[in-house]
Amino acid sequence: MTVTEHDIVVIGGGPAGLAAAIAAKKSGVNDVLILERGGELGGILNQCIHNGFGLHTFGEELTGSEYAARFIAEAEELGIPYKLDTMALDITPERVVTAVNRTDGVMTIKAGAVILAMGCRERPRGALNIAGFRPAGIFSAGTAQRLVNIEGYMPGKEVVILGSGDIGLIMARRMTLEGARVKLVAELMPYSGGLKRNIVQCLDDFDIPLLLSHTVVDIEGKERVTAVVVAEVDENRRPIPGTEQRISCDTLLLSCGLLPENELSQSAGVELSPVTGGAVVNESLETSVGGVFACGNVLHVHDLVDYVSEEAALAGENAARYVRGERCEGGEPISLRAGNGVRYTVPSFIAPERAGDKLTVRFRVADVYKNAFVCVYCGDECVQRRKKRVLAPGEMEQVVLTDRLFAENPGLSEITIKIETA
Amino acid sequence: MNTVELTCIGCPLGCNVTVKTEGERIISVSGNTCPRGESYARKEVTDPTRIVTTTMRVKGGARSRVACKTASDIPKGKIFEVMREIASAQAEAPVRLGDVLIVNVADTGVDVTATSSVAASDPQ
Numbered sequence: 218m219t220v221t222e223h224d225i226v227v228i229g230g231g232p233a234g235l236a237a238a239i240a241a242k243k244s245g246v247n248d249v250l251i252l253e254r255g256g257e258l259g260g261i262l263n264q265c266i267h268n269g270f271g272l273h274t275f276g277e278e279l280t281g282s283e284y285a286a287r288f289i290a291e292a293e294e295l296g297i298p299y300k301l302d303t304m305a306l307d308i309t310p311e312r313v314v315t316a317v318n319r320t321d322g323v324m325t326i327k328a329g330a331v332i333l334a335m336g337c338r339e340r341p342r343g344a345l346n347i348a349g350f351r352p353a354g355i356f357s358a359g360t361a362q363r364l365v366n367i368e369g370y371m372p373g374k375e376v377v378i379l380g381s382g383d384i385g386l387i388m389a390r391r392m393t394l395e396g397a398r399v400k401l402v403a404e405l406m407p408y409s410g411g412l413k414r415n416i417v418q419c420l421d422d423f424d425i426p427l428l429l430s431h432t433v434v435d436i437e438g439k440e441r442v443t444a445v446v447v448a449e450v451d452e453n454r455r456p457i458p459g460t461e462q463r464i465s466c467d468t469l470l471l472s473c474g475l476l477p478e479n480e481l482s483q484s485a486g487v488e489l490s491p492v493t494g495g496a497v498v499n500e501s502l503e504t505s506v507g508g509v510f511a512c513g514n515v516l517h518v519h520d521l522v523d524y525v526s527e528e529a530a531l532a533g534e535n536a537a538r539y540v541r542g543e544r545c546e547g548g549e550p551i552s553l554r555a556g557n558g559v560r561y562t563v564p565s566f567i568a569p570e571r572a573g574d575k576l577t578v579r580f581r582v583a584d585v586y587k588n589a590f591v592c593v594y595c596g597d598e599c600v601q602r603r604k605k606r607v608l609a610p611g612e613m614e615q616v617v618l619t620d621r622l623f624a625e626n627p628g629l630s631e632i633t634i635k636i637e638t639a
Numbered sequence: 640m641n642t643v644e645l646t647c648i649g650c651p652l653g654c655n656v657t658v659k660t661e662g663e664r665i666i667s668v669s670g671n672t673c674p675r676g677e678s679y680a681r682k683e684v685t686d687p688t689r690i691v692t693t694t695m696r697v698k699g700g701a702r703s704r705v706a707c708k709t710a711s712d713i714p715k716g717k718i719f720e721v722m723r724e725i726a727s728a729q730a731e732a733p734v735r736l737g738d739v740l741i742v743n744v745a746d747t748g749v750d751v752t753a754t755s756s757v758a759a760s761d762p763q
Contacts, residue, residue, distance in 0.1 A: 266706040266754060267692045280692055282706045282755040286736050366694055369704040394693060394722050413653040417646050418689065422715065606672075607652045 218323050224248040224540045225533075226314050226328035228305045228481060231260020232522050233513020233529040234334035235288040240533030241332070242295045246540055250326070251292070251299035252316050258292065258299060259285030260336060261359070262522065264366045267387050269414070273523035284522060305335075308485040310506050329540035330508045332532055333482055333496065337475040337514040339384075345473055347379075349436030352443075358384040358472035362391065371395055373468025377445050378402045379433045381409040381416070382611070383520070385472025390419035392470075399423070400464055403431040403447050405454055408585050410474075410611040412520070433469065434461065442467050475518045485509055492561040493517040499550060499566040500576055501535035502528065510536045517563050517579070520613045524579065528563075545570050549630070551623075556594070556635030558582050560610075567632070569623035576618045578634065582608045586636055591616060594633040595626050608636065640666065645683055649675035656680045688712035691721050692754070695740055700732030700757040707740055708754050713747045720745040732759040 224246050227234045230253030238249050257263065262270070265281025272278055275287070292299070303318040314326040339357040356364070356372050362384065364370045376397050378385045381404040389399045402420060407430045409416055420427050428447065434456050435446035449460035477495040479487070488497045488505035495516040496504040503510050512532035513525045538544045547568025555561050562580045586608040593601035593616055600622060608614060616634060623629070640661050647654040656670040658680050665684060668677045682688075690712050694704040707730075713721060721744050730740050734757045741751040 263755070266694060266708075268690055268708060278690075280706060280708060280754040283736065286755070366706065367702070367704065369694065369696070394691075394718070413646065413650075414648040416653075417648050421646065422689070422718075607650070 218325055219321060220325045220327070222327045222329075223250045224329040225250070225332060225536050226312075226326055226330075227251045227332045227334055228308075228314070229253065229260065229334035229336060229513075229515070230255070230258040230299055230301075231334065231336050231513065232262055232285065232288065232525050233336065233515070233532075234260070234332070235285075235292050236526040236529035237332045237334055237510075237512055237533035237536070238297050239288065239291050239295060240530035241537045242297055242533075244534050244537035246537040249297050251297060252303045252305050252314070253299055253301050254304050256302055258289045258301070264359075264363045265387075266366050267391070270522055273521065274526055281522070288526070305481055308481050308509070310486045312485075312508055328508075330510065330536040331485070332529075332536050333479075333487075333504070333509065333511040333515050334513050334529060334532075335478045335481060335515045337477045337518055339471070340474040340476055342471060345379075345471065347433055347436060350439055352436070352438040352441050354438070354442035354468045355436065356468065356470055358382075358388045358470045361388055361468075361470050365391055365395060371397065372470075373397060373442075373466075375400060375466040376468045376470060377433070377447070377464055377466045378470045378472060380404065380472035380474070381411050381427060381429075382472045382474065383411040383415050385470060386411045386415040386419040388470055388472070389425050390423065393423045393425065397468075399425050400466055401425070401447065402427045403433060404429050405432045405450060406430070408609065408611075412611065432456065436469060437463075442469055445469055475514065477515045477518065479515060482509075482511065482515070487511070490517075490561060490565070492555075493563070495563075497566075498564045499547075500564050500568055500572045501539075501544075502532040502564065503535065503539070508536075508539055510539075517561065517581075520611065524613060527577075528579070547571050551629050552631045553578065554631055554633040555580065556633040558584060558586065558589075558608075558636030559634050562634055567618070569620070569629075572618070572620065572623065574620045577615050578618060579613055579615045580634060581613055582610055582636060585609050586638060588638075590637045592635050592637050593618070594635065595622070595629055596631070600626075602637075643684055645680050647671060647676040647679050649673070649679055658684045660684060687715040689715050689718060691718055691725075693722060693725055695725055695751075696729045697734060697757050698729050698731050699760055700730075700734065701760050702757045705730050705734045705740075705753050705757045706755040707751050709744065709747070710739075710750045710752045713745075713749050717745050717747055721747065721751075725751060730757075732757050
């Protein structure tokens with residue numbers, strides 16, 4: 218078994234891993250290695266052939282594969298080494314990474330710092346408690362996306378989609394363009410988890426109905442899906458008897474949420490948030506295990522890849538500071554609390570000495586709010602209050618904390634972010 | 640007089656915008672909360688356009704499909720015509736991101752360009 222040492226090992230070569238590695242290298246750490254499970258860099262962006270990526274980062278609208286190509290080109294230009302088809306199997310709290318591939322066999326890599334960038338996976342049927350048979354024809358939306366866009370296979374002809382997250386909406390259009398008939402998108406919640414633009418351009422454009430407060434209660438068919446039964450749900454999300462309708466179809470796509478993929482983080486002893494399923498991190502995006510950083514969808518599920526790149530670059534810079542021993546000692550950290558209407562915040566802790574002049578705090582809201590205020594409280598004092606015409610769980614929100622706030626409030630132990638409706 | 644109901648995509652608010660038309664002429668736009676809503680609605684009613692993104696078959700490639708898009712937006716009514724023309728075409732590997740795969744697709748004056756690269760397959 219080979220044993221090697223690297224300053225920074227990045228687990229995952231998707232958008233987060235690429236941006237983190239690039240930023241680490243630009244910060245002066247030469248010895249950065251990316252481990253990628255798939256056969257090419259870019260991760261899930263490669264199957265995202267639709268456009269709408271990069272408006273914030275590049276000021277133009279790119280497809281997912283085009284967005285990935287820009288970061289891959291930059292990583293190549295910087296000469297950042299990477300190993301493809303390589304599976305990281307284990308990380309110890311001492312940052313020893315075990316990985317395997319077909320050419321090197323099992324490798325042991327001692328890392329000065331580790332950046333977790335493994336992304337997320339889709340919530341599968343097994344986690345949804347849908348009754349009925351287990352026939353062929355049930356796919357997660359992302360699997361269908363890969364089959365259609367990369368492999369060139371159509372998973373079915375008559376389609377029902379459960380869940381109105383962006384991948385489900387994008388696949389409704391994609392399947393329609395390729396000749397399938399998408400009969401319905403059913404959404405459990407009374408609002409869609411997807412972007413407005415996707416509802417208009419993926420559903421409305423093709424007259425695909427979206428049924429809010431509806432779910433699939435039964436799947437029919439023994440060899441292959443022959444129909445699904447859709448029912449309306451009450452305010453407790455329980456199906457209302459008598460509202461069932463049977464819709465014949467051969468395919469059911471599931472777009473029911475994304476879960477950060479953190480088995481490796483757990484093996485390293487990283488503390489996870491029960492809300493996000495990702496690591497609990499400080500202002501440097503460092504986890505509870507020193508020298509182990511996290512970014513992108515493995516940390517918390519993002520809506521736009523542009524924010525992933527931005528966040529990952531920060532993780533890369535901080536990992537570089539860590540291995541170069543350039544980090545200032547943080548004092549007693551400030552806890553960041555998710556108050557009314559806020560589900561979580563990233564980060565959870567802030568050492569003001571390390572926060573820089575501006576620190577972006579990202580969060581998601583718990584409900585749909587109109588004309589509400591995003592408020593930042595230091596104790597009882599509201600130090601920031603910004604009106605938002607609309608807040609929705611499907612969109613990530615952010616507040617920026619400045620060094621002035623920390624300077625004006627020495628000895629602060631807690632900052633709360635909350636939503637106020639008046 | 641015709642009435643068209645639209646959902647504005649300018650921001651997450653998603654205003655329901657009502658456009659009243661008389662033949663080709665727009666009489667009124669209502670329901671929007673900002674100027675972006677009005678310009679979006681006017682464009683949607685008079686000249687709705689979309690960028691089409693899809694894949695094309697590749698001959699002799701390490702992969703069987705290459706991702707592609709219309710280089711700019713095309714009339715919404717021509718989406719399926721564009722799809723049919725792309726479906727009947729075939730690119731030849733190697734394909735580089737940005738390569739023009741179809742010139743003037745479906746007579747729209749817009750080209751179809753590759754949005755990913757496909758290397759030539761290894762000779763056996």
